[in-house]
Amino acid sequence: MFTREIKKGSTELLVLSLLEERARHGYEIGKLIELRSGGRLTYSLLYPALLKLEARGWIKGRWVEKSGERRRCFYRLTSEGRAVLARQKQAWADHVDAIKLIIEGDHA
């Protein structure tokens, strides 16, 4: 439904937002995006994005092995990532408002 460019531009924000609540693993993040977007947004694999965010120091991955479960890498938001998320949320909201003003025209 959405073009690759639109998805690419919002992946960082989506991942950071989902990690704001708690640490999650890659598969869980992908499923949550699909679930919360009502199936309109799907990502086959988020690892390039996760790797990029980790390299920037915005998230941190840690392998966790729970009893009866397979070993998984859980990602959590760093304090720097939290600050970036706050700025990105604001920037995204401003951007959407600006786009709306343009594409919806003057209805006054």
Next chain:
Amino acid sequence: MRDWQTFVRTHLPLTGVRPAREARLIGEVAAQLEDLYRDAILRGATDEEADRLAREHVADWNQLAADLAGVDRAARVPPIEQRVEAAVARRSRFRPVWIALATVQQNLRRATRGLTRRPGVAAVLILTLALGIGANSAIFGAVDAILLRPLPYEQADRLVNLFEHNRARGVSREDVRSTTTPTGSARPGSSMGRPPASTSRPPSPAWPGRAGL
């Protein structure tokens, strides 16, 4: 159930990725495929259907490998560039400093790459620079010793040169240390020293004539 780790290892052509990173990436992708498989089974799919669903989840393995390798390469940026990124992200007031340092480093890196690509040109450049610097140093050394550096005496600006001139005999001599400054502070072998208290001191009787400065 399939060994997803082996499946991913054989399908994901990760080249140029650090070994530790490669193992982690393969592990993570394999874990995701396994999750997909298990979810499909829980939803009532047959083993064959679930396996196919997981296997076909990644449409383009080469694209995925290229994306991952690209991110890994970018992650290997030098610390100074990471600091710039961090400073920009934090809107630190030291941003200009880090940006300037990163620019200098980038220029040096570019210059080094250019020089190593053409070693002949590099040799000529380095030799020219070395000769230029050497010649400059030599000229400055000479000018400094002759013109700039003060003489190794106290109050060097008050040094005088004494000489005598005997009109009657028509002779002159410059080294008058022994007669005009018997207690002078001139150093051996030098005709210069502190000027006497009074420069109007009468010349030696043996040398009737003019003394001057």
